[in-house]
Amino acid sequence: xxxxxxxxxxxxxxxxxxxxxxxxxxxxxxxxxxxxxxxxxxxxxxxxxxxxxxxxxxxxxxxxxxxxxxxxxxxxxxxxxxxxxxxxxxxxxxxxxxxxxxxxxxxxxxxxxxxxxxxxxxxxxxxxxxxxxxxxxxxxxxxxxxxxxxxxxxxxxxxxxxxxxxxxxxxxxxxxxxxxxxxxxxxxxxxxxxxxxxxxxxxxxxxxxxxxxxxxxxxxxxxxxxxxxxxxxxxxxxxxxxxxxxxxxxxxxxxxx
Numbered sequence: 001x002x003x004x005x006x007x008x009x010x011x012x013x014x015x016x017x018x019x020x021x022x023x024x025x026x027x028x029x030x031x032x033x034x035x036x037x038x039x040x041x042x043x044x045x046x047x048x049x050x051x052x053x054x055x056x057x058x059x060x061x062x063x064x065x066x067x068x069x070x071x072x073x074x075x076x077x078x079x080x081x082x083x084x085x086x087x088x089x090x091x092x093x094x095x096x097x098x099x100x101x102x103x104x105x106x107x108x109x110x111x112x113x114x115x116x117x118x119x120x121x122x123x124x125x126x127x128x129x130x131x132x133x134x135x136x137x138x139x140x141x142x143x144x145x146x147x148x149x150x151x152x153x154x155x156x157x158x159x160x161x162x163x164x165x166x167x168x169x170x171x172x173x174x175x176x177x178x179x180x181x182x183x184x185x186x187x188x189x190x191x192x193x194x195x196x197x198x199x200x201x202x203x204x205x206x207x208x209x210x211x212x213x214x215x216x217x218x219x220x221x222x223x224x225x226x227x228x229x230x231x232x233x234x235x236x237x238x239x240x241x242x243x244x245x246x247x248x249x250x251x252x253x254x255x256x257x
Contacts, residue, residue: 002104002246003195004030010096017092024073026191027141036060037192041156045241050157053148063192070191074142093139093187097196098122104250107132107257118173120182124253132256135183135198136170138162143190144237156193157240160186162204164234171205181256186243197243208236 007030014028026034040056057064098109101124108125112134120134144151144159151158162184174182182201188194244252 002250006097006100006196009100013092013096017089024141024191025069027189030194033060033062033066034192034194037063037156038195041193042195042240045157050154050241053154053156066191070143071145075145090137090139094122094137097137097185097187101253105253105257118170119178120170124256126257131180133181133183133253134178135185137185137187139187139189141189151237153237156190158237159190160188160197160238160240160243161235162238164208164236167204167236168208171201171208174201183249184238185249186238196246196249197240198249199238199243203242204238207239207242
């Protein structure tokens with residue numbers, strides 16, 4: 001599985017980066033439990049719909065215990081975000097994914113327009129050096145444990161969040177200025193569901209029109225450390241069953257080249 005390859009390639013960087021940081025017990029790992037979760041929560045959802053968590057707990061050994069650990073760990077941690085650390089972590093994710101994609105595609109995958117921060121963060125180059133596509137990477141480690149209470153969606157399905165205001169402005173810029181495909185890539189690393197998933201800018205625009213701002217979270221401790229223009233509280237949540245797999249992403253990127 002490609003995701004296992006990515007984790008293996010990224011292990012030295014992540015081990016060093018998190019050497020003095022407490023992480024959840026199975027963050028940046030993959031095992032048989034996660035394979036079962038991936039198959040039931042993601043692969044089966046296209047054919048049978050999103051399964052309720054209570055049903056999955058009966059079908060996947062160990063899920064009930066993992067859910068309890070997940071809630072105990074992530075509910076308190078949601079109010080302890082440190083923006084500077086989050087940015088550094090995001091850069092680690094981007095660099096490892098860009099390096100991995102460069103190897104798989106045989107072309108340069110690198111940072112995008114460093115002068116225009118509103119552009120998507122990463123760019124895939126053609127073999128002649130031109131731009132084949134842009135993508136933004138979003139890393140999700142903390143499930144929205146109380147998702148069903150607020151959005152009527154299962155936590156594993158309704159936690160891939162995008163900042164409504166930020167994405168709305170970026171989509172307007174993409175429509176005005178960018179003439180190549182743009183993608184939003186979700187690195188999901190929940191205690192249960194893990195993997196790389198993606199959607200096109202067109203898909204994001206369509207479900208933004210459906211959801212509007214689906215949920216506005218409360219201010220957190222770390223929000224005060226951000227500039228006013230960087231505080232995005234209104235959220236939308238990508239639909240897991242609409243997201244495409246890591247394997248599909250590689251094939252789509254290859255087709256663009």
